[in-house]
Amino acid sequence: MGPIPEAAAGPDAVRPAARSALRAPLLAGAAVGAATVLVAVRDPHTRGSYGFCPLLELTGLACPLCGGLRATHDLAHLDLAGAWSANALWTVTAPVVVVLWLTWLVAAARGKPVKGLSSTAGWVTLGVALAFFVARNLPGLQPYLTPWL
Amino acid sequence: MTELAMAAPSAAHPKNSLGVWSFVLGIASVVLALGIVTSIPAIIVGNQGRRAVRAGEANNEAMAPTGVVLGWISLAILVAVIVLVIVRFLAGGPDS
Numbered sequence: 001m002g003p004i005p006e007a008a009a010g011p012d013a014v015r016p017a018a019r020s021a022l023r024a025p026l027l028a029g030a031a032v033g034a035a036t037v038l039v040a041v042r043d044p045h046t047r048g049s050y051g052f053c054p055l056l057e058l059t060g061l062a063c064p065l066c067g068g069l070r071a072t073h074d075l076a077h078l079d080l081a082g083a084w085s086a087n088a089l090w091t092v093t094a095p096v097v098v099v100l101w102l103t104w105l106v107a108a109a110r111g112k113p114v115k116g117l118s119s120t121a122g123w124v125t126l127g128v129a130l131a132f133f134v135a136r137n138l139p140g141l142q143p144y145l146t147p148w149l
Numbered sequence: 150m151t152e153l154a155m156a157a158p159s160a161a162h163p164k165n166s167l168g169v170w171s172f173v174l175g176i177a178s179v180v181l182a183l184g185i186v187t188s189i190p191a192i193i194v195g196n197q198g199r200r201a202v203r204a205g206e207a208n209n210e211a212m213a214p215t216g217v218v219l220g221w222i223s224l225a226i227l228v229a230v231i232v233l234v235i236v237r238f239l240a241g242g243p244d245s
Contacts, residue, residue: 054230063182121166126176
């Protein structure tokens with residue numbers, strides 16, 4: 001009949017637990033936020049400003065993330081049209097990522113168990129990314145989805 | 150059998166999604182050529198998925214190791230390609 005730690009500790013124990021649970025989402029948010037500020041300040045539209053892409057360099061193919069830095073830069077400057085032309089998929093996905101991060105933050109703050117992304121979400125992500133990869137490299141769609149090539 | 154097992158994944162094996170995500174990230178790093186962006190997460194999540202299988206919290210034994218292997222293959226390809234690009238640049242190829 002030992003004491004049950006969770007029950008015995010009472011409501012005082014909730015706060016430190018919530019604080020340690022908040023560390024991961026806050027650190028992730030700070031890291032992504034700092035990276036976004038860097039991309040917003042240092043313009044990725046300048047060729048070679050962030051190095052080169054081996055795939056684009058060797059094959060001329062645009063991967064699903066091609067234009068992602070430029071789209072992030074444009075989104076940070078509230079240039080929706082610019083972001084859309086740089087990477088339409090990322091322009092749509094970035095707000096979803098922000099919302100997912102917010103739900104993570106809220107769940108951690110309330111001390112609720114954080115549910116990871118589901119298997120279904122994984123398969124959908126893979127399917128959408130594959131479709132976008134194929135579509136943006138088709139000659140007919142390239143002017144719309146990869147206009148700089 | 151497999152269909153029945155996949156119909157109710159969350160109750161008995163709540164961490165099957167780790168293996169699935171490792172596999173998805175591994176495929177993305179090789180097939181979609183996302184390289185280091187997804188291969189390192191694939192390796193990290195894949196090892197968590199392997200741990201979940203060992204703990205009995207997941208039953209997709211093959212998926213997480215596949216993601217880990219794909220992640221390492223992608224890293225190897227990336228290193229080879231970077232060496233290739235640098236060699237081409239130093240050799241002064243046609244479009245270097």
